[in-house]
Each structure stands twice: as C-alpha cells, then as structure tokens.
Amino acid sequence: MDALDRKILAELAQDGRLTVTQLAERVGxxxxxxxxxxRALEESGVIRGYRAELDAAALGLTFTALVFVTLQDTRSVADFEQxxxxxEHVVQxxxxxxxxxxxxxxxxxxxPAFQxxxxxxxxxxxxxxxxxSTLVMKDVVLHRPLTAAMD
Structure with missing residues (x-):
C-alpha cells in the first residue's frame, strides 16, 4: 500500500458515496x-464495504451503555458469542x-428500555x-476513520 492508496482510503472513509470520478479528482x-x-483495495479486503452512518438519537436511540461481562469458564465462549x-441492541x-x-x-x-x-x-x-454496566455520558470520538491511525 502506497501513499496514493492511503489518500484513496482517507477520502472514502470521509465520504463513501464519492463517485470514482470525484475520488480520482481529489487524489490526483x-x-x-x-x-x-x-477495486484492488476491495478485493484485498482492505475495504470491506460501504454503509450509511446513522444517527442513533434521530432514530430514538438516546441511551448508550457499556456492559462488561465475565463468563463462568471458557466452555461458555461459543454459546455466549452466538x-x-x-x-439486536448490542451494536458492538x-x-x-x-x-x-x-x-x-x-x-x-x-x-427503562435498557433496564x-x-x-x-x-x-x-x-x-x-x-x-x-456503565452509562455513556457523551461520545467524544466516534467512528474516526482508521486512516488517521495509519500515519
């Protein structure tokens, strides 16, 4: 992966709806x-897909919690993960x-819905x-493009 690939990834991470024409102009x-x-970045798996970023609050999902789980033993891992x-409320x-x-x-x-x-x-x-569990007071960094960490 070279500097041009990183520029392409940075542009697509900011706006995945860019046309190839727009993208080509932006990266020179x-x-x-x-x-x-x-296409090569997609085929290699570096780009896994494209999706819309949804606003949870606009969808009526105004409550976020982090839940920490300890299992009884490692025999439970597969069943727990499945x-x-x-x-559906677990987004990650x-x-x-x-x-x-x-x-x-x-x-x-x-x-009340979380409870x-x-x-x-x-x-x-x-x-x-x-x-x-602990409640999320505020998102400070959310969905930062991975390209920021590549430098």
Whole structure:
C-alpha cells in the first residue's frame, strides 16, 4: 500500500458515496487507475464495504451503555458469542484479554428500555458469571476513520 492508496482510503472513509470520478479528482489520478486501485483495495479486503452512518438519537436511540461481562469458564465462549450476536441492541461486542471477558456496546431508547433489555435478555446470556454496566455520558470520538491511525 502506497501513499496514493492511503489518500484513496482517507477520502472514502470521509465520504463513501464519492463517485470514482470525484475520488480520482481529489487524489490526483485519472479515472482508470483510480478505479483499478479501489477495486484492488476491495478485493484485498482492505475495504470491506460501504454503509450509511446513522444517527442513533434521530432514530430514538438516546441511551448508550457499556456492559462488561465475565463468563463462568471458557466452555461458555461459543454459546455466549452466538447468543449475544442475536441481541439486536448490542451494536458492538468485543472479546477482551483478562477480566472482564467481553465489552458490549448497547443502545436503547431510554433507561427503562435498557433496564428491560438488561433484565430480560442480557442477564440470561449463557455462561454468565458477572455483568456490570456503565452509562455513556457523551461520545467524544466516534467512528474516526482508521486512516488517521495509519500515519
């Protein structure tokens, strides 16, 4: 990956709806070489896809919590991961080294909705030993393009 590829990625990370023509202009390439580079980045898996970034608050999801999960033992990992993947309010789940075992990013309409989700779904996940949560007060950095960390 060279400097031009990084420029292409930075532009697409800022605006994934750019046409190849617009992208080529921004990075200083002609259309065909720019298109070949984008296709190569897609085929290599560097670009995994394109999607719209949605505003949670505009969708009525004004409550965000971080839920820390510790499992009883490692035999529960596969069942837990399968079950947590089915909880639509979990927008990100990460397995961690050490304790806790997992960090879940959960969105809900409000505190009562989160409490119902917590009581009715999250506490019934398989292999659960301990679960704690904290509320997100404010997003400070959100969806920063990965290209910022490449330098």
């Amino acid at each position: 390439l002609s259309l065909s070489p720019c298109h070949r580079r984008v 079950a947590v993947a089915e909880v 789940a990460q397995r961690l080294f050490g304790e806790p075992d997992y960090l879940l990013h959960v969105v809900a309409r409000d505190l 119902r989700l917590y009581d009715q779904r999250l506490t019934h996940l398989p292999g659960l030993l301990r679960m704690t």
